[in-house]
Amino acid sequence: MRLICLLFLVISLTGCYQNKALTQNTLIYCTESLPSSFNPLISHDVASLDATTHQLFNRLVKIDEETNQFVPDLAEKWEQSEDKLRYRFTLRSDVHFHHTDYFTPTRTLNADDVLFSLNRMLDKNNPYHFINNQGNNFFYNHPFTNLLSEINKIDDLTIEFVLLKPDVTLLANLAAHYSVIHSKEYADQLLAQGTPKNIDFEPIGTGPFKFKQYDNNGTIRYSKHSLFAQKTGNIDNLIYFTNTSASKRYTKLLSGECDAISYPAASQLETISENENVSIISKVSANLALWAFNTSKPTLQDHRVRQAISKAINVKTILNAVYFQSALQTKTLLNKQSWALKANIDETLFAPEQARQTLQSLDYDFSKVLTILVPESGDTFNPNFHKTAELIQANLAAIGIQAQIINLSGKALKDRLKNGDYDTYLTGINVHINDPDSIFRPLLSCNSTPNTGNSSHWCSDETQSLLDASLTEPDFAQRIKNYYKIQVITREQRPYLPIAHVLRLDAVSNTISNIEVNPLTGINFQYAIKQDLK
């Protein structure tokens, strides 16, 4: 009897525990990890980009989702000089910064804000250059290197970029996530208060949403920026919630507690696609999962050894077992969309017997245990590192090599990478701009450390000079040739075994429409529309 009473109580409670009226203009996005800051200039991880680029900020120009052309964003228009060395941007006059508890703007956007925002990266004398930026070499090795000679303010609403030599990538760089425009007025206020660090954690921008609150339980709240002049959807409240478990995120999507989720579990894609109330947004990204060989280790110094070990790995099984349908198998570092991809590569990838024979002929020491260093938790480029490592371990065992998996996280992992005590490292790289340099430089440059991407300790004069030359090379055809050369070298020398290009996946409830996902700059809720549930 009591049981029945209680059941009634439960049902009557739950019948109304979700108040539909309140959720009407609220969009809840459940993500897999916390943003490391609220400034895409200093944080390039997927979670930070998703939480900032399109929601809080604008750039001078953006790329239209449909036409793939550059279209104005904060800039009204731009013109190029005859000699193709000068770009002049006219800013819109009606752009308001966010009005929040911690900042009240007194003026609209002007050229000073643009100058300040870009100079934080370019100018070492900018008071914000070193703020929140210890150990991040992106600022010193940034994409504008060898591109700009100066930026001039012509008048309040006009700004001019002067290039060192004609270069088409300026617009791409200005449309990238790191070129978002901050408020100089806010920065000055923070400096006066003595809390400049807050600029990256209590952000002020011009985007369609303004920052309201971030609590450490993983909830970020945004509200609508009422003075936002461009077209928007009907979302008034935007809430981000972090839950590391993909099944829990999907459960919440089903129960209506989340309207959209990032990275649904790879293993659940099939189940999700059968659900007619949910649709999956899948985008090809340049993000790459790879297996790095530590070339500074004596056993792995010979490129033929690395080549042979690579041949022992059944990448296809990894794709099936770990990624299910969430990634595309790859033989190259660049993805298919890249203009520099040298496509005509024909090689057998999986040939364990051949691998064993090669290793025997090279007098490889089979008794030595090969270490596979693995990050403890999954990342956007690998849903399950440990499982991948176990598959690799089994593949290696099949050709007679004992492998040991070392699972580390956080500081321990960083330290291990720093002191180089590993044979191989299972990792990946997130790519933020569609430029081959953004993937080759972290992986292959002598200046890059294992913690910034070069986990193979690769350093050769040839690749370094090719990399540097390509950056300043005016002739596009020559640049492509250089990148072809780099690809040939990496294929022969095999510092890395590319595993897969990962898809950017989001699952969205069908009550929500018009979400745009850009694999480079993040998700965009500006145009999102939530349907009435009634």
Add this chain to the structure above:
Amino acid sequence: MLSFLQRRLTLLFITAFILTIIAFIVDRVLVASHNPEVINHQNYFYQYSNYLWHILNGNFGYSSLDNKDLIKRGLVFFASTLELCFVALIFSSFFAIPMGILAGLFRNSRLDYVIMTIAIVALALPVFWVGVMAVLLPSVWGDLLPVDGNLSLIYDVPVVTGFLLIDTLFVVDKYDLFAFIDRVAHLILPALTLSFFLITEIVRLTRSSMTMVMRSNYIQAAYAKGFSRRKIVVAHALRNALPPIIPQLRLQMSTIFSFAMTIEIVFNLNGIGKWLFISLKSGDYLVLPVGILIISGFILTFSIFIEIFMVIISPLRRSALYAD
């Protein structure tokens, strides 16, 4: 009475003192094993008194991740844990006490076996497993009950007391009672899971206490007087059987917290268990001594209060007033 109170408070003082020593040792060892460069070479007595002085001044240290005051955050999280335990306790008493009484009255009958089987089954279900399996519920039931989190995200409830059931009542003018109802809905599954263990304990304790009472001489005497069984049970047995359960249950408090912390991690509730777990995973080890001080400090203080309370309500225990 005064000397009794004084004795209990001395006891509390001594145990609290031992607790701070334990927390201090944990603190030092953690610092030494994870951050060897900042080892303090002063003598331990000096270090300890320093540590104690800081604690007495309310300075429990700061998070190495975001530099926030550890004790403040810990207490807010602990409030949520307490809320969970409290709701589970009420929930399980509601079922378990009648079950225990019946089992005790009809000992070795078929009813007794059924009740004891339920109790064993409830104990044997691993808490975290129930939590994981609960993830499957929405695909079976639809959106009947939330399986994750403290509160729906649409409600922005400011922290006043840390007890969400109370805090949601402060925002009634904004959300009506919806926030409160939402909180209750979010508590149901975790509290139910936690009460599995509690039901076992309470049934077991009530049953044995009831058996003891029914065997006692005064019940026999009541029978001899010719009172009906019903009257004997209601008027005599229950009054004497139930109070002894409380101090017995108090001994299980640390186990209950253990279970509650696991449940928080599995159901993703913002309680002290999840806080400790997440902080440890991201390398903030200093939460551990603070966690010990909060949880164990609470258990010790609460135990003593229970003991004093028991002396006040139960005449049988008043002998404690005059002992030694």
Add this chain to the structure above:
Amino acid sequence: MLINNGFDEDKVQSPLHYIWSIFKRKSIAVMAMWLMIFFIALCIFAPWFVPHSPLSQNPEKMLLPPYWIEGGDVNHILGTDDLGRDSLSRLFYGLQLTLGGAVLITVCVTLLGMFIGASAALAKGIKASILHHLLDTLLAIPALLSALILITIFGPSYVNCLIAIGLSLLPQFVRTSYLFIKQELSKQYVIALRLDGATKLRLFKYGILPNILEPTVTVINRLFTLAIIEIATLGFLGFGAQLPQTELGSLIASSMELVYLSPWLVALPGLAIFSVIIIVNVFSEGLRQAIIEGES
């Protein structure tokens, strides 16, 4: 207590025999006992009869369901996991770590706890007082928390996890055995034994131990149940057995994301823990009843 069974009229049955003869009549408890023996044997001899190695992968047969479900394979009775490893074999090996660890903890904690409890009960004055307060404080630290502390200090591994759980369960056991023994000590038969000049050891072995048998069985059962739950919990949280070790809790944790695709990978290890606890509880309840009946 003394019973003549009609055949050996002058032979006195020992209490243990007597309890056993009562226990034998409880069919459910006897079944539970055989099942328990079966499970323990399963753990010990798992390496000799499991159909597959728990680590051998099979890319052709990933995520097979149990064989009675459509698409199952007779070679893998309980199906396979996401790397094509045999679930049944992994379950046996998992049981080995979980159940084996719990048995180990129970034995160690019982012996050590009994010793400390007894010496505390027989001790007097300041020694007893210090121990008492220390135990009170230690008891107030939840087992999960003390396990977390020890594992944070010494690093997560299966052995550390066992030590941590053992240490966190010890105070509870010491406390209860101390209380039982203390209670017995004040009884008159103990005083009589003392007056006879019995040594402490003799007093404990012949006087106290048989009389605290019933509560001890309950406490040991509880200890064992908690040990299993704690081992699995820590394994689940990633603080216990480390991959590629298979422990029931960590098996559940590693299949968590697959719960929609093949729920049995999560369900089966949970059911294994569940049934082990049930069996042990039924057995100990039967034993306890037999002891009570034997005493009355």
